Amino acid sequence: MIIKQLSVFLENESGRLTELTKILHENNINISALSIAETEQYGIMRMIVDKPDQAIAALKKEDFSVHTTDVICIVTPDSPGSLNAALTYLSEASINVAYMYGYSSCGKAPIIMKVSDPAKAVAILTEKNVSLIPASEFYK
């Protein structure tokens, strides 16, 4: 249930994102989810890809700083209160959420989260019947 997310350090300059996506394209790597956190000077692109190890190797070869992080992906119903319920389970277990990103479509809302203790979070959410997307669904 734990998914390997890639984080890439990018200077806030036009063209950097294009270079990154070009490398992924050339290596036939597909992005399933992404989010960018930015400051005035730089950004961190976080993404889930279908072939993480291959993507890391390709990016490192081109001198990108790449970091992997364990994240989880929950799926909540696309309705008011469902995210709140999932987060309540986590906070009751003293699990902290560092960041998350998601969207909703066709009645479902997948949300990727970085939490302080992913293994514990998986156990608690499974117990509380919150759906999680397994890593295998992202990887080829």
Add this chain to the structure above:
Amino acid sequence: MIWNEPQECMSRDNMHSLQSRRLQDMVSRVYHNVAFYRKKMQELGLEPGDIKLIDDLPKLPFTTKTDLRDNYPFGLFAVPKSEIVRVHASSGTTGKPTVVGYTRRDVDMFSEVVARSLCSAGASRHDIIQIAYGYGLFTGGLGLHYGSEKIGATVVPISGGNTAKQLQLLQDFGSTVLACTPSYALYLAESMKEAGIDPQELPLRLGIFGAEPWTEEMRKAIEEALSIKAIDIFGLSEIIGPGVSCECENQNGLHIAEDHFVPEIIDPSSLDPITKENTGELVFTTVTKEALPLLRYRTRDLTSLNYEACSCGRTTVRMHKCTGRSDDMLIIRGVNVFPSQVESVLLELRETMPHYLLIVDRVGALDTLEVQVEVDDQYFSDEMTKLEALSRKIKHAVESVLGVSVKIKLVEHKTIQRSEGKAQRIIDKRKL
């Protein structure tokens, strides 16, 4: 007015004999009292008696900033510590500062050369001198202070910064002379404009500016903006502080107090003396200083000398405004900054790679320093808060060592040129 006519207007022949006598005495003092110099002279097979004339200077060994660091803090002092009445310090090439000491007579001589400088700039006992140089370990504030008191002027020892108060006192006290760095003078001019103060309505008439390089263009800008005459004063703490040389009202070269500080110009690569009219590295021998007499101190400043008589009446040699440095030292808002200091901070932090680039610029009147630091895979975090914390930590560490505020920019891995021999560590965008 000339403060010390006998010393400042003597014939070249008399200056030559005076310098020669003083050099003989100085060489004997350093040989007998400073182990460092005795060893260096012995290595060259020199005895004090071998030095008779000022023309013998090239026989003597050089002194560098590294020598001062290696003998940190008091190793090069030529007198017992009980004779030292004051110390000052400036930034060294790494974490440790360069320490200089003064005996009572050194402090008197320091005041004397600053008094000469102030008079040559056109100041007198009738002036109110607002000293906006920093007071403290930096020689600027106290140096100007003692010299100003010596000529009998009224001193306003406000020190650096606190711009609103500077403006208030310029108005309320009617200061006629301002002493600070040229960039701060420009900043004051801008602040004055913002505050709606008309400089033409202030009694301020003269500025004595130094501690950082500035151009003729900057002089024009300051003179127009503040409606004053702007005079360049030069000095470095290793030699004494401000007052080593200063322009007269002709603003055509800085008269060196060469009865105390004997200048030479050398080729910085071969270290050979070169014709004084050609540009090279300025070297000083402090023939009268007691606490820290330095033989042939390499200033790393590039300039040339002019021995032509000046219409002001002074016969002392003039140096041109410094055109650059023969090392990588930067002067930012009057503070000496060495790239190696940044490197040692980064190495100590152990959380970044020692790959960095310093970008100096001048925004409005103020110098800015940006330090670009590479983020390596090892230290890169996917959490923004952690990267921001790292950035703040670097900023704090760099600022505490450099003494100037910096902007930290985290950049991508391998974007900074790697060292192949001498790496490019500085981009100076200031138009000097």
